[in-house]
Amino acid sequence: MVGSKFWIAKKPLLPTTQFLEVSEVISRRVVLHFPHRLIDQPIVCRLVKEYNLEFNILKAHVTPEEEGLLVLELSGQDKNYEQGIHYLREVGVSVQPLSQDIIRNERRCIDCGVCVPICPTGALITEPLTRKIHFYDNKCIACELCVDACPFRAMEVHF
Ligand code: SF4
Numbered sequence: 738m739v740g741s742k743f744w745i746a747k748k749p750l751l752p753t754t755q756f757l758e759v760s761e762v763i764s765r766r767v768v769l770h771f772p773h774r775l776i777d778q779p780i781v782c783r784l785v786k787e788y789n790l791e792f793n794i795l796k797a798h799v800t801p802e803e804e805g806l807l808v809l810e811l812s813g814q815d816k817n818y819e820q821g822i823h824y825l826r827e828v829g830v831s832v833q834p835l836s837q838d839i840i841r842n843e844r845r846c847i848d849c850g851v852c853v854p855i856c857p858t859g860a861l862i863t864e865p866l867t868r869k870i871h872f873y874d875n876k877c878i879a880c881e882l883c884v885d886a887c888p889f890r891a892m893e894v895h896f
């Protein structure tokens with residue numbers, strides 16, 4: 738189960754049974770907003786060096802207000818991940834899950850299906866029986882191809 742911990746017995750078992758905590762490896766997509774004062778700081782490097790996290794940059798740019806935006810896929814032991822996120826927030830980086838930033842506006846979507854073949858990750862799928870479109874935000878990499886393709890502007894980016 739994602740984010741859960743489990744325990745294994747450590748050998749030898751005598752004189753008393755000892756237990757080691759084993760963290761689970763997790764992978765999460767997050768949106769980071771860096772205030773101007775932090776955009777030239779090696780903050781992501783510290784996630785690697787000090788928290789042993791791996792990252793994959795999905796999107797990066799600097800806004801006209803010189804705020805930094807990074808969309809990352811972060812992977813590592815769940816304990817390290819939590820500590821790394823805590824570090825980011827402590828230094829002033831805003832962190833939120835990617836799923837809060839790419840949204841399918843259900844009031845605008847008419848299930849036309851135009852976006853389905855465009856999405857490179859299979860995050861937009863046509864349900865075979867109902868022909869309704871489902872958005873699996875856990876697969877979304879924020880490429881924004883669907884945003885440009887949707888004739889009804891139903892796919893929204895809230896970075
Ligand atoms: S292209 Fe837009 S309106 Fe059509 S299914 Fe996709 S989100 Fe809905």
Ligand code: SF4
Pocket residue numbers: 839855856857858859860861876877878879880881882883884892
């Ligand atoms: S932003 Fe990209 S990955 Fe996400 S749903 Fe749209 S096309 Fe798919």
